Amino acid sequence: MxxxxxxxxxxxxxxxxxxxxxxxxxxxxxxxxxxxxxxxxxxxxxxxxxxxxxxxxxxxxxxxxxxxxxxxxxxxxxxxxxxxxxGVRQPLDVVIVGVGNLGHALAAYRGFAGGGFRIVGLIDVDPDVIGRTVACGDALITVRPLADLEFIAGRAQIGVIATPDASAQAVCDRLVAAGISLILSFAPRFLSVAPGVEVRAIDMSVELQILAFRQRQTPLSAGAVSA
Amino acid sequence: MxxxxxxxxxxxxxxxxxxxxxxxxxxxxxxxxxxxxxxxxxxxxxxxxxxxxxxxxxxxxxxxxxxxxxxxxxxxxxxxxxxxxxGVRQPLDVVIVGVGNLGHALAAYRGFAGGGFRIVGLIDVDPDVIGRTVACGDALITVRPLADLEFIAGRAQIGVIATPDASAQAVCDRLVAAGISLILSFAPRFLSVAPGVEVRAIDMSVELQILAFRQRQTPLSAGAVSA
DNA sequence: TAGATTGTTAATCGATTAACAATC
DNA sequence: TAGATTGTTAATCGATTAACAATC
The missing domain is CATH 1.10.10.10 (Winged helix-like DNA-binding domain superfamily/Winged helix DNA-binding domain)
Structure with a gap:
């Protein structure tokens, strides 16, 4: 380097x-x-x-x-x-876009607070979900409509994308436009972003495929015990 | 090598x-x-x-x-x-232990079928959840009690742990004892397993921390756009 | 002092990259 | 043939490992 x-x-x-x-x-x-x-x-x-x-x-x-x-x-x-x-001592603010099962799971995730993260906003498009209140650690957060994305994102440093695949890129673009430069995505698609924006993508299916293949390739364990 | x-x-x-x-x-x-x-x-x-x-x-x-x-x-x-x-053409059978928000999100995940995976069992301890039917891709799966874990695991090749942190190691041990040698864990704790068992762990909080730190360390993007 | 364990060194190993010959 | 693009080579870079001197 x-x-x-x-x-x-x-x-x-x-x-x-x-x-x-x-x-x-x-x-x-x-x-x-x-x-x-x-x-x-x-x-x-x-x-x-x-x-x-x-x-x-x-x-x-x-x-x-x-x-x-x-x-x-x-x-x-x-x-x-x-x-x-x-730099964990100085908590970062997180906005979650997409409050389906996965979004709920993330909101309920206890590890966030301990890890130096604070959920400051939840966004969804579903009228049935908008307005509902979700417990995020100690805080109670109300789900807001997609139209409020820019407003909420303005108060956050990190955006989490937990929407269906089809909306992921559009949401990503809006987050970036709103000034977010750290994105964690659970959508199974590659997100293209401007230079300077960091994206970390987690695709369950890909994780399973890697896992399954590793086993097939190393029939006689080479040490095992992984993190 | x-x-x-x-x-x-x-x-x-x-x-x-x-x-x-x-x-x-x-x-x-x-x-x-x-x-x-x-x-x-x-x-x-x-x-x-x-x-x-x-x-x-x-x-x-x-x-x-x-x-x-x-x-x-x-x-x-x-x-x-x-x-x-x-080896994706030959589908692998998956059992999910823990059917909370995350378990539901995983069950509903469309990507599994396409990726060569088939959910064959859902396990939980909560009496309110046991017996409920969950749509997993095309199939409808009924949530079964923890006591049935060994029976269900016997029909699967992959175990997914979506339980709270505290139960993760115990569930892991039972899965391994039941013959599972591929485990995907969402519990934020290191699972120790016998040699030959492959564990892949995903901890949202850790992912966020890595993301946040990367950004801090590379204030002037070095190419950006990641997968 | 004797035992234990860190922090560092140097060698090995694996992954990335740029460049290009092979070939459609 | 001329242009395009693969598959491979060799050089570079980064990460892991074992061993051990430093030091509590």
Whole structure:
């Protein structure tokens, strides 16, 4: 990586692969903390996260030096350090477009609050759904019509697309036009967006296909236990 | 990769990264086919899939030679070839444990049938939900009690865990004990399983955190447009 | 001091990319 | 033939791993 551009914020580039694992560590650390465990070794934490200890130590070493040789990591301190580093402490506002079964499931999802996210808006087109109140963590949010999308999106940083496939691209375009640059999509279609907008797409069917194929290709497990 | 073991089924190992992209190509090809487009170039197909054309050609080259130089790929032939190769033609049976909002969303998901999956069972603990009939694609499936898990699992190859976090590991253990070796989990916790069992976990909160962080780290887009 | 465990090094492995010869 | 596009090569890049010196 050597895209020098700009006065460069020194923070030595952390590998993508590492970033994608950090939330998992965070989650395990929360479990440990809740269980009253105060210290953990890289071997233990790694096993609970489904990675090797070498990989875990390498990952953490990119963020800094948070452990004590001969002892391990302080659960609470490491958790705070990673959370700070990821920027989880400063919650991001989320708008969900499409309040069907999936939208409801997402709204009800307890993990959001803990992960530093706050649902600030729910949008749908169905007259039967518009106006209904949905419990999102502690808050009660009223479902608003599609016409209000721009207004609501203006208050959010993240847009979640949980609409049918056919409407996904249109919704995506409107979200981007309203200033959203982070989109999580559950529609089984590739969304094209302007440069600078980050899209992460989850397609259940694709996930199942990958899973099914992996098994077929490795009939005699090569270590198994995945995250 | 050189894990020689066993009489080795020659089929030259295809890279994991390639396998994970194949379902996306498949999906775009379906769109093209439905739109009546019969031929597509690697540049076009790649753009619609969110990858570079070099990567696409390299990926396809691992499966075989399905294009025509100077012309491109026949949409229908390439689709059939990839589908055959992935083994999508022979549908896999799925049991979903946990029929809350997420379970319902999964059951209603149209993409499953097209992707070569068939839902054969729904399990829940809630007396209000047990006995209810849910439309899964064409089929109507009745939600059965947790006690029936082993019976239903015996008829399935894939288990989907859509229960609350607290029950996930227990359900996972029972699925594995019942002979399931492919598990897709939506519980935000790491599941430990015996070697040979493949687990793929999707945690919405983790997905959002990765998304949010990516944006923070690349303030001036480095190409953007992701799959 | 002896035992334990981190943080880092260097070697290996796998994935991406650009370029182009082969060929329609 | 001229133009287009594949399939493959070789170079680059990034991620994983094992081993160990540093240090509690």
């Amino acid at each position: 050597s895209l020098h551009i700009a006065p460069s914020r020194a923070r030595a580039q952390v590998p993508t692969a590492t970033i994608e694992r950090l939330p998992a560590y965070l989650h395990v650390l929360e479990h440990l903390r809740d269980a009253g465990i105060t210290t953990v070794s890289s071997v233990d934490l790694a096993a609970r996260s489904g990675v090797t200890s070498a990989k875990l130590r390498k990952d953490l070493s990119h963020l800094g030096s948070y452990g004590t040789r001969g002892v391990g990591y302080d659960v609470d301190f490491l958790h705070r350090s990673i959370a700070d580093w990821l | 050189s894990l020689h073991i066993a009489p080795s089924r020659a089929r030259a190992q295809v890279p994991t990264a390639t396998i994970e992209r194949l379902p996306a190509y498949l999906h775009v090809l379906e769109h093209l086919r439905d739109a009546g487009i019969t031929t597509v170039s690697s540049v076009d197909l790649a753009a619609r899939s969110g990858v570079t054309s070099a990567k696409l050609r390299k990926d396809l080259s691992h499966l075989g030679s399905y294009g025509t130089r100077g012309v491109g790929y026949d949409v229908d032939f390439l689709h059939r070839s990839i589908a055959d190769w992935l």
